[in-house]
Amino acid sequence: MSVNMTSSPLSSPSQIFNMDYQDALALLVTIRDMAIVQFHRIPGSAILTRYIKMSYQHDPARSVIELCLVIFAIQYLLAPKYSTQKKNFVKLRPDEVDELIEDWTPEPLVASLTEFEQEQIEKTPVIAGPTGTKVKLTNGRTVTNLASTNFFNLANQPALAESAITTLRTYGVGPCGPPGFYGTQDVHMDCERDIAEFIGSEACIVYAQAFSTISAVIPAFAKRGDIIVVDEKVNFATQKALQLSRSTIRWYKHNDMEDLEKVLKKVEREFRGRELTRRFIVTEALFEDGGDVADLATIVKLKFQYKYRLILDETNSFGVVGDTGRGLTEYYNLPATDVDMIVGTLATTFVGGGGFCCGSKEIVHHQRISGLAYVFSAALPAMLATTVSEVIKMLRENPENFITPLRENIKTFHTALAKTDTLTITSSLVNPAISIALNGKREMSDDEQDRLAQDVVDECLANGVLVTRVKRIALPAGMSKGPKWFGWNPAMVIKVYVSSGFSKKDCEKAGSVIRSAVTKVVGRKR
Numbered sequence: 001m002s003v004n005m006t007s008s009p010l011s012s013p014s015q016i017f018n019m020d021y022q023d024a025l026a027l028l029v030t031i032r033d034m035a036i037v038q039f040h041r042i043p044g045s046a047i048l049t050r051y052i053k054m055s056y057q058h059d060p061a062r063s064v065i066e067l068c069l070v071i072f073a074i075q076y077l078l079a080p081k082y083s084t085q086k087k088n089f090v091k092l093r094p095d096e097v098d099e100l101i102e103d104w105t106p107e108p109l110v111a112s113l114t115e116f117e118q119e120q121i122e123k124t125p126v127i128a129g130p131t132g133t134k135v136k137l138t139n140g141r142t143v144t145n146l147a148s149t150n151f152f153n154l155a156n157q158p159a160l161a162e163s164a165i166t167t168l169r170t171y172g173v174g175p176c177g178p179p180g181f182y183g184t185q186d187v188h189m190d191c192e193r194d195i196a197e198f199i200g201s202e203a204c205i206v207y208a209q210a211f212s213t214i215s216a217v218i219p220a221f222a223k224r225g226d227i228i229v230v231d232e233k234v235n236f237a238t239q240k241a242l243q244l245s246r247s248t249i250r251w252y253k254h255n256d257m258e259d260l261e262k263v264l265k266k267v268e269r270e271f272r273g274r275e276l277t278r279r280f281i282v283t284e285a286l287f288e289d290g291g292d293v294a295d296l297a298t299i300v301k302l303k304f305q306y307k308y309r310l311i312l313d314e315t316n317s318f319g320v321v322g323d324t325g326r327g328l329t330e331y332y333n334l335p336a337t338d339v340d341m342i343v344g345t346l347a348t349t350f351v352g353g354g355g356f357c358c359g360s361k362e363i364v365h366h367q368r369i370s371g372l373a374y375v376f377s378a379a380l381p382a383m384l385a386t387t388v389s390e391v392i393k394m395l396r397e398n399p400e401n402f403i404t405p406l407r408e409n410i411k412t413f414h415t416a417l418a419k420t421d422t423l424t425i426t427s428s429l430v431n432p433a434i435s436i437a438l439n440g441k442r443e444m445s446d447d448e449q450d451r452l453a454q455d456v457v458d459e460c461l462a463n464g465v466l467v468t469r470v471k472r473i474a475l476p477a478g479m480s481k482g483p484k485w486f487g488w489n490p491a492m493v494i495k496v497y498v499s500s501g502f503s504k505k506d507c508e509k510a511g512s513v514i515r516s517a518v519t520k521v522v523g524r525k526r
Contacts, residue, residue, distance in 0.1 A: 116451060125461060130156035133501040135466070143461065144510050146496045147468040149348035151320055151432045152402045153501025154391060160351065163390050164383040171382035180368060183379030191385040192356070194392045199318075199326055200336035201358035205367050208380045210345040213355030214313055215241040216373035217343055218282065220366065221309075222247040226278040227271070229263055229308070231255065235288040236473060238313055242282070254290075257298040264306045279308045285328035286316035289470075291427025291435040293321075297332045300339070309340040318342075319349030319391075320406065321430050324399040331430070352388040354380040406432055406500040409507050413498055416511025422522045423494075423515070432499070435470075436514070438492040438522055446472065452521065453492045459517035465510050468495050494518070 039045050052063065092100070113121070126138045127145075133153055135145045154160055167187065177183035188206060196204035207213040218241035222228055226247040230238075233254040242249055250267055253259040260281075271277065281303055283294050296312070303310045314327045322330030327344070329336045336342060341359045346352040357367060367374055395402060410432055417425055417436065427435040438453060453469040460467045470493040496514065498507070 167383040167386045174381040175379045179379045187385045203364035210347045210355040212373040216371040219244040220370040231283045284313045311341045314344035318344035350391045353384040412507040434496040436494040465513045
């Protein structure tokens with residue numbers, strides 16, 4: 001039965017309620033047909049109808065989601081406007097606004113300097129002129145410089161200076177752009193090739209900043225959910241890189257290979273049967289905190305056994321460790337390809353700037369599009385790249401002219417400083433950055449320890465020897481001490497940076513001054 005609404009109109013709503021089921025169904029069908037006819041009269045309705053039919057046929061869920069979005073958009077557009085201002089808002093006169101601004105005191109961006117920090121700034125020595133084994137301070141004094149990482153005394157070497165000046169006149173001060181845009185120059189590619197060939201890796205990438213190199217390398221490969229097994233005494237830059245990666249961190253006891261294997265076995269048991277994730281081992285070659293040497297041979301063995309990738313930070317070892325300065329892989333007589341990523345700095349031994357990462361071609365290529373410090377930073381100045389290449393050439397031709405005297409001076413310092421019980425040398429004999437731990441009272445507060453170490457530095461300077469100390473970095477809010485926090489909180493440590501430019505007499509004299517200063521200051525505190 002069909003209902004002809006034009007010929008038999010419903011005169012009142014009561015007729016609708018009095019219809020039987022078939023009449024009501026016929027009425028609904030008629031209304032639908034009329035609505036369809038009216039809809040097809042709208043321009044573009046055929047296209048919309050065809051799209052809905054095809055969409056529903058291939059992906060009904062998508063059609064439902066799109067319908068919800070359309071309803072939400074219509075509801076949002078028709079929603080009444082609202083204001084964040086309160087109804088009792090009082091409009092101030094201009095003079096009242098000015099008065100409130102004058103009374104307002106903004107929160108400081110950084111904490112105010114403590115009395116001790118202010119004293120440090122006032123007493124910090126300033127060098128006038130080039131850096132070398134002997135430097136002149138702005139107050140006119142000439143002191144022995146043991147506070148510079150100029151390990152081969154090349155900072156003011158005439159040949160390097162001339163090469164840098166020539167490059168500066170040819171290329172300018174800097175490329176003024178990221179390497180991936182227009183910052184890459186031929187000297188950068190030459191520098192990367194020279195470093196890769198020197199270490200023995202397939203490829204190399206050069207970053208413009210030393211500190212941010214490892215902070216960009218680790219997050220470029222390790223993401224949330226990946227596993228990184230780390231020595232608990234890695235340096236602060238590596239700690240920040242781990243934090244940026246947001247990976248799952250597992251710590252092992254410092255340079256303890258048995259504990260490292262226990263951690264690797266625990267990870268294997270914990271993640272057995274789960275989806276395969278990227279896994280890394282991260283360690284330093286020469287540790288910034290303590291100065292000892294990593295057991296790379298055992299780490300490489302465990303890396304292959306448990307199928308991990310290895311990231312080695314050679315910041316303190318590249319150029320000075322090994323018979324020819326090629327780093328820890330040469331020291332252990334291992335091929336550089338056994339280490340997946342070798343990271344280091346070019347700002348110390350090589351008197352240049354920036355940092356590098358060596359590895360396979362795939363690893364290096366990935367960083368050119370994913371290493372944030374590479375992609376979003378201006379490229380290394382050309383004159384620093386050529387300086388690095390020149391130093392590598394010098395090390396290749398005559399490594400004994402640099403490595404041998406440096407080793408002798410390190411031994412001389414160790415001998416001179418080992419004659420007292422007020423200090424302990426924790427660094428290795430191959431490390432030119434000698435870490436001297438003061439045997440003071442460990443129950444002292446952090447501020448008291450800092451003052452004690454600074455007193456030793458001041459006493460050495462008063463006797464013509466410039467040294468430095470390791471400075472702590474305050475704990476971030478909400479973090480506690482221990483290996484699982486990101487910070488830098490060493491004990492009382494004096495740093496002595498040895499150079500091959502010192503004579504044996506210079507080393508013995510400086511060692512005697514440091515030993516006497518430590519004995520005097522620590523003895524006074526007791």
